[in-house]
Amino acid sequence: MAEEETQVIVGLEVHCQLDTKSKLFCGCSTDYRSDGPNTHLCPICLGLPGAMPALNKRAIEYAMKVAKALNCEIVNESEFSRKNYFYPDLDKAYQITQYDKPLAEGGYLEIESDAGGEKKVRLTRIHVEEDPGRLVHMGNVERGKYSLVDYNRAGIPLIEIVSEPDMRSPKEARKFLNKLRATLEYLSVFDSEKEGSLRVDANISIKGHERVEVKNITSYKGVEKALTFEVTRQKNLIRRGLRIERETRHFLEGRGVTQSARSKEQEHDYRYFPEPDLRPLRVKSWVDGIVLPELPDARRERFMAQYGCSLNHARTLTGDLKLANFFEKVVSSDPKGLAPLASTWIADTLIGELNYRDMGLDPVDPESVAALIWLLKAGTITDKSGVEVLRVMLDQRLKKEKTETPDAIVARLGLTRTTGDTGAIAAAIEEAISENPKALEDYRNGEGKALNFLVGQVMKKTRGKADPAELNRMLIEALKKKEA
Known part of the structure; x- marks a missing residue:
């Protein structure tokens, strides 16, 4: 295949939990990892009839802080929508998110490129949404007999940071995530040590072919591994003259492979419509009051x-x-x-x-x-x-x-550097040379590595206490005498 036909194109959708004390639309604690499953719940985060969401101001402030740090433009008016789909961990059968009116647009993050030097990865948007619950698989996701559902996580505030497809390798994707994680930690809006606090959907394609989405990767190393597997899988399909299907795949971290999950949904499948219980957000005037730390x-x-x-x-x-x-x-x-x-x-x-x-x-x-x-x-x-x-x-x-x-x-x-005790160093040098005649012969033949090898042997005998400069001087002198 020609080089241009094997160019890798990667874009990421990064979901980050904001480190607030309460959920996005109610007062339930966000410490969902404690106390046991299904204990941090109320009618609002469960979406029970008649329950009315109330927006968490701190979550919006945190999201704006991230947007400003990533050079984004806060829009004049953003809006929450309902994203309708059925999945066992989605208690309401819809997710409150932002669709065509996100909080912020544009922006970029600079990373070190594979070619060396700085590279700007453009951002498409940052929007705010609620986390769904989580499934706990009994066994593994492939062979487990059943799964349990825990709704404690439902309603945790998330930001989704969507990049443009500007990355050209799995390695660059990992660098992007590492830089993003560091930025969020400097802003004090995110705790990377909490399990599940960052999840990634990775979109990858080979230039000129269909795009594949790998969903819910939960580690930085996992993103690089999943994308590396996908690069190999997709290029192998192209070599065999087969078609790459547009689909959603899951990453099986234990095996290091991706597995087909379903065909890729289209936007109309989610039946988006404006959230009737929340007013549009007009918060652009808050930007000037946001003070960023040293990034x-x-x-x-x-x-x-x-x-x-x-x-x-x-x-x-x-x-x-x-x-x-x-x-x-x-x-x-x-x-x-x-x-x-x-x-x-x-x-x-x-x-x-x-x-x-x-x-x-x-x-x-x-x-x-x-x-x-x-x-x-x-x-x-x-x-x-x-x-x-x-x-x-x-x-x-x-x-x-x-x-x-x-x-x-x-x-x-007894690790103090040996200085002045040249007798001990000289004895160690003699032992090293006599025990390694081949190294001596190699040195005589002009192989520089032999000298480094002998230095290492003497260092072992002196337990690293010999002064390196003194050792090198004495060793060279001893080797010259052997040549005479």
């Missing part, structure tokens, strides 16, 4: 200017609100002195160790990390020893054991 892009630029962070490190550190705050706490005692080393250690080493342990940032003490950075900056320990100290610190936190200071760990394990 990820602005904070990234500040980290580069104030702390001297590289672009990649600044992007990583500011891509998560907790991580950005953590970094600033670590360097607070001496920003100019600690920031260059701390940005590298936190963005690369710390994040890597946390991911390896499937561990969050909350248990980590920024003062302890700052103390470790000071030891590294002062040359008390080597980078290799620093990693060993960090691992001990994290493991103690993970196991909820009594935690030691970095100084105490260094003293207990």
